[in-house]
Amino acid sequence: KELAARGIEVLPSGANFVLARFPSDGWKTADAKLKAKGVIVRPIPPLEGLRISVGLEAQNRTVVEALS
Secondary structure: OHHHHOOOEEEOOOOOEEEEEOOOOHHHHHHHHHHHOOOOOEEEHHHOEEEEEOOOHHHHHHHHHHOO
């Protein structure tokens, strides 16, 4: 919900992760921002997105803040 509020497309998920999609090569910038904060995600280049595991509240906030 927080990522979508920031204009990031998040595909529906029933798992412990979400797929966040970014326009064009935006996923590369997002990946770099997350790595700078110590957050490792899985890039999915064909979908122009990042697979982001759902963590504890503080971890999730770190992701949201890095992508804001």
